[in-house]
Amino acid sequence: MRYVADVAALARKDILLELRSRDTVPAMVLFVVSALVVFHFALPADTSATAETGLLWIALLFTALLGLVRAFVAEREQRVLDGLVLAPCDRSAIWLGKAIGVLAFLVLAEVVALPAFALFFGPFSWELVAAVALADVGLAAVGTLLAAMAAASRARELLLPLLFLPLVIPIVVGGVGASVADGPGRFLAFLGLYDAVFAILSWASFEYVVTE
Amino acid sequence: MIHPLIRARALGRDFGAKRVLRGLDFAVQPGGFLLVTGRNGSGKSTLLSLCAGLLAPTAGELEVAVERGEVGYLAHEPLVYRELTALENLDLYGRLYRVPERRERIGMLLERFGLWDARHERIEAYSRGMAQRLALCRALLHEPRLLLLDEPYSALDNEASGLVDALLSELAGERTVVVTSHDPERVRRFASEELALA
Numbered sequence: 001m002r003y004v005a006d007v008a009a010l011a012r013k014d015i016l017l018e019l020r021s022r023d024t025v026p027a028m029v030l031f032v033v034s035a036l037v038v039f040h041f042a043l044p045a046d047t048s049a050t051a052e053t054g055l056l057w058i059a060l061l062f063t064a065l066l067g068l069v070r071a072f073v074a075e076r077e078q079r080v081l082d083g084l085v086l087a088p089c090d091r092s093a094i095w096l097g098k099a100i101g102v103l104a105f106l107v108l109a110e111v112v113a114l115p116a117f118a119l120f121f122g123p124f125s126w127e128l129v130a131a132v133a134l135a136d137v138g139l140a141a142v143g144t145l146l147a148a149m150a151a152a153s154r155a156r157e158l159l160l161p162l163l164f165l166p167l168v169i170p171i172v173v174g175g176v177g178a179s180v181a182d183g184p185g186r187f188l189a190f191l192g193l194y195d196a197v198f199a200i201l202s203w204a205s206f207e208y209v210v211t212e
Numbered sequence: 213m214i215h216p217l218i219r220a221r222a223l224g225r226d227f228g229a230k231r232v233l234r235g236l237d238f239a240v241q242p243g244g245f246l247l248v249t250g251r252n253g254s255g256k257s258t259l260l261s262l263c264a265g266l267l268a269p270t271a272g273e274l275e276v277a278v279e280r281g282e283v284g285y286l287a288h289e290p291l292v293y294r295e296l297t298a299l300e301n302l303d304l305y306g307r308l309y310r311v312p313e314r315r316e317r318i319g320m321l322l323e324r325f326g327l328w329d330a331r332h333e334r335i336e337a338y339s340r341g342m343a344q345r346l347a348l349c350r351a352l353l354h355e356p357r358l359l360l361l362d363e364p365y366s367a368l369d370n371e372a373s374g375l376v377d378a379l380l381s382e383l384a385g386e387r388t389v390v391v392t393s394h395d396p397e398r399v400r401r402f403a404s405e406e407l408a409l410a
Contacts, residue, residue: 002310005307006307006308009304009307009308010304010308013293013296013300013304016295016296016300017293017295017296020295020296020334021295074293074294074295077294078289078290078291078292078293078294079287079289079291080291080292080293082264082266082285082287082291083285083291083292083305083350084308085266086264086265086266086280086281086283086285087280087281087305087308087309088279088280088281088308088309088310089308211265211266212266212267212268
């Protein structure tokens with residue numbers, strides 16, 4: 001129960017920070033909608049639904065990246081991470097609290113992005129929604145760990161995309177597969193497996209990322 | 213024989229090619245008060261970060277015989293969120309440090325350091341001195357066994373410096389304290405030991 005209370009306190013703090021600063025979610029929403037508008041005008045009229053869905057996944061991936069770049073800004077600027085690391089709570093609670101915040105911001109951006117996609121490219125399937133939901137968990141889990149790693153580096157803006165994009169290729173494979181294939185079940189299961197494996201790995205390794 | 217709370221043997225710390233600390237030997241007994249002096253760049257802050265466990269030595273050994281949650285650490289930065297209020301920051305730390313009777317303890321510290329009236333203001337609106345006083349509240353919140361204070365008088369006016377004098381006088385002999393200061397004369401009267409870094 002202590003662990004849950006720590007995670008809740010840390011996640012609540014991130015959401016409160018975003019409500020106060022309004023830095024991240026508006027930027028993510030604006031970016032994803034802008035990207036969809038650009039794709040809408042860039043693609044020829046006879047573009048297949050498969051290509052359009054693929055571009056949606058690219059937009060979502062870079063929207064997540066935009067949110068992750070800012071994930072540890074408050075901790076980095078004031079060295080607050082040192083204060084959190086010294087607390088007697090399990091350090092993985094810091095990761096989980098932050099990942100819940102990242103997940104919430106991503107979901108908020110997608111609440112706008114998916115209707116915008118429907119507006120520009122036509123209706124989307126429930127399989128796409130399920131795939132996006134599963135992908136969000138993996139993006140938040142892996143992304144939060146990598147954002148913490150990058151935050152400790154001077155080349156953080158460069159490092160995060162270089163680490164993040166190769167690691168989330170399976171999410172794109174699973175997400176696009178679940179959205180366009182005839183049998184989406186195995187792709188959704190693949191996304192679920194990715195979430196489980198990478199969430200456990202991130203949870204277990206966070207301590208080594210924030211300590212020497 | 214009492215085992216020291218902190219013991220360093222040939223302690224060293226490098227940052228890349230730069231050697232900040234080298235061959236440091238010292239011990240601090242429980243209840244001891246160590247004053248660390250030295251010029252800028254001599255490694256005072258690095259030594260405190262090592263004692264806090266935020267950095268690892270690159271040479272020698274450092275034993276700190278307290279648990280992670282028993283260290284109170286005052287750094288150059290206040291280690292608080294600028295967009296949150298003093299009350300919200302201390303409440304977060306109080307939860308994470310499992311402070312009993314958290315609200316009463318927070319209220320008492322804010323009163324003591326003259327921040328009660330500004331408790332609902334965001335830290336971004338605080339002056340440097342107010343942020344330093346809040347940082348002292350944060351470091352003391354969980355009544356740590358070991359207090360590591362890096363330049364506690366930094367940015368404080370005379371009145372607030374007097375509060376720190378009173379605090380150090382109270383802590384001397386009661387808790388184990390390590391303090392770095394550019395004004396050693398002010399702290400020396402409380403210290404039981406002194407370590408001068410070259």
